[in-house]
Amino acid sequence: MNSADVCILIPTLNEAATIGQLIKDFKAEGFSNILVIDGNSRDKTKEIAEAEGAKVVLQTGKGKGQAMIQAFRLIKSPCVLLIDGDGTELASDAHSLLEPVLEGSADHVVGNRLVNYESGAFTKLNLVGNHLINMLFDLAYGAQLKDILSGYRAFTLESIRELELNKTGFEIETEISVECVLKNQRILEIPITYLPRSEKGATKLNPLKDGLRIGSTIYKLAKVHNPMFYFGILGSFFILAGLFTGTFVVFQWFQGITRIPLSILTTLLIIFGLQMFIFGMLSDLIVSLHRQTLRLIKEQNK
Ligand SMILES: Nc1nc2c(ncn2[C@@H]2O[C@H](COP(=O)(O)OP(=O)(O)O)[C@@H](O)[C@H]2O)c(=O)[nH]1
Ligand SMILES: [Mg+2]
Known part of the structure; x- marks a missing residue:
């Protein structure tokens, strides 16, 4: 497989401030197959993405998880690169994430944000929450993953379709990580750069509410694994x-x-x-x- 076999998948909700540049960056890196799955943004996200040459599909339900599950059914390319649309991750990191998948040595590669993050990229609460959640995950699944909540990932279409995914909100990354472990997939983590969010776009994640949901997802899914x-x-x-x-x-x-x-x-x-x-x-x-x-x-x- 090579870059022509890759679909860049970007879930977006009101990311007009960053989506255009992100698509330009991916084109400059040599990718042309870009799919934006949009949550009916009220700003110009859809128009900007289309103008930059991406295919835009509107999600039929609500939540980042629902959008991603819908997109996994639409994609035909054998390899997928998933990235947030908020400009916090770099298109230039795509190659190092994709390499192990394209050469067949890994099924699922996670971009680890917790090594190389810029100051301000995580709030203190988010950083503590992320470490706690990763510790809980290690304890429950015995898999030493460092950043299970990362939204920057590369995987084969076959491996993502093998997972049983039902979470509609921000618990989707947790569910993907758990299912990859359950299905014995070859998982790899590679450090990526993580930047602060642009001042023009706001996060949709509520650290307390979503953090608790993620923690309880890890606990409940452990019923069948551990x-x-x-x-x-x-x-x-x-x-x-x-x-x-x-x-x-x-x-x-x-x-x-x-x-x-x-x-x-x-x-x-x-x-x-x-x-x-x-x-x-x-x-x-x-x-x-x-x-x-x-x-x-x-x-x-x-
Ligand atoms: N399609 C869709 N995308 C969403 C939804 N909620 C968040 N996103 C996108 O998912 C990505 C990650 O969300 P973000 O708010 O940045 O979460 P954070 O990175 O954890 O702060 C961004 O590109 C958002 O635009 C949603 O309900 N539907
Ligand atoms: Mg983000």
């Missing part, structure tokens, strides 16, 4: 609560006061917590058997 993590957290919560009420019961007992209802509650909390761990172990077993079966089916189909 059930021990999912049920273990639930179980620990109940056992800790049981230990808390239990300490109080014992403390009062030494003072000559017997608390029968609270003792029953303590027992129930601890038993329920331990049961969660047993659920986790059983689910772990089911998941590993299921993986073995899938591997066998894959091998036989080769």
